[in-house]
Amino acid sequence: MLRKLFPHPYLTLLLVITWMLLVNQLKLGSLVLAVILGTIIPLITAPYWPDRPILRNPMAIIGYVLIVLYDIVKSNFIVAGVVLLKPNSQLKPAWVTVPIDLRTPEAITVLAGTITMTPGTVTADMSGDGRSLLIHCLHAPDPDAVRDEIKSRYEARLMRIFE
Amino acid sequence: MEFLAEIVISVLLVAAGIFGLVGSIGLIKLPDTMTRLHAPTKATTLGVGGVLIASMLYFWIFKATLSWHELLITMFLLLTAPITANFIAKAHLHRFGKESDLPDTKTDRGWATFEDEAKEMQPVMTRVTPPAQAPSDH
Numbered sequence: 001m002l003r004k005l006f007p008h009p010y011l012t013l014l015l016v017i018t019w020m021l022l023v024n025q026l027k028l029g030s031l032v033l034a035v036i037l038g039t040i041i042p043l044i045t046a047p048y049w050p051d052r053p054i055l056r057n058p059m060a061i062i063g064y065v066l067i068v069l070y071d072i073v074k075s076n077f078i079v080a081g082v083v084l085l086k087p088n089s090q091l092k093p094a095w096v097t098v099p100i101d102l103r104t105p106e107a108i109t110v111l112a113g114t115i116t117m118t119p120g121t122v123t124a125d126m127s128g129d130g131r132s133l134l135i136h137c138l139h140a141p142d143p144d145a146v147r148d149e150i151k152s153r154y155e156a157r158l159m160r161i162f163e
Numbered sequence: 164m165e166f167l168a169e170i171v172i173s174v175l176l177v178a179a180g181i182f183g184l185v186g187s188i189g190l191i192k193l194p195d196t197m198t199r200l201h202a203p204t205k206a207t208t209l210g211v212g213g214v215l216i217a218s219m220l221y222f223w224i225f226k227a228t229l230s231w232h233e234l235l236i237t238m239f240l241l242l243t244a245p246i247t248a249n250f251i252a253k254a255h256l257h258r259f260g261k262e263s264d265l266p267d268t269k270t271d272r273g274w275a276t277f278e279d280e281a282k283e284m285q286p287v288m289t290r291v292t293p294p295a296q297a298p299s300d301h
Contacts, residue, residue, distance in 0.1 A: 022232075079202070079205040080182065091193075093198050096266065112245065113241075113246070116249065117241065122200050123252070125265075127270050127272050129271065134265060134268075
């Protein structure tokens with residue numbers, strides 16, 4: 001019964017928090033509306049998202065977010081340096097194939113998003129069977145190092161969170 | 164104390180402006196679509212982030228109210244930037260990309276963009292049973 005009413009408890013929680021942040025003040029009225037929205041929206045969208053994502057190790061998310069934030073700041077400086085200091089002729093853009101061991105769609109989505117947000121890499125495509133990602137690097141003299149860093153720095157941590 | 168806060172907020176705003184500018188310069192300077200994608204997805208995140216932190220500090224220290232909207236903007240930005248970048252990259256591959264330019268997938272299948280449309284995408288969702296009826300209008 002409870003599972004029918006709240007098919008995605010995390011989504012409900014997220015919607016309630018998001019609505020309260022949008023309202024920007026703590027009032028009972030907006031909390032009631034937030035709970036109503038948080039109940040209705042997951043119910044309506046449930047057919048498109050039949051499975052609950054499994055979080056094996058929710059506390060590890062905090063460490064992951066901190067590492068990604070640090071990398072985003074670092075990547076800003078690196079990309080700024082490449083844009084301002086490197087002439088286009090010295091730029092070495094490269095396509096890199098990253099084989100992935102993650103199997104859950106949520107984990108792959110997070111990995112792809114993280115890759116796009118961090119040092120000079122953009123996720124462009126996925127193979128038909130979802131077992132490798134196509135990454136474009138802005139400046140990669142050593143493409144293999146990029147692949148290894150993604151696998152050890154992000155994928156290993158996501159593996160601990162999701163699978 | 165207020166003076167110190169003013170300095171911190173000003174530094175954040177100026178740094179944010181510089182990163183925004185670098186992102187825009189990158190858009191003009193870099194040679195092709197794929198490399199140009201890197202400028203807005205990275206150099207501008209710190210640009211916008213700096214303005215948001217400055218705004219939060221300003222309202223907290225000088226107006227004595229804590230504003231949560233900045234956190235939401237950060238969250239939406241971090242969620243939407245990778246998806247937009249991925250869509251632009253895929254559109255670029257569809258229109259101008261050649262499969263021969265791309266590296267091998269190292270699996271039995273090709274890249275999703277270039278695969279035969281009739282070929283079913285193998286489900287990544289190994290533990291998922293498909294919904295009883297698929298939505299018909301797209």
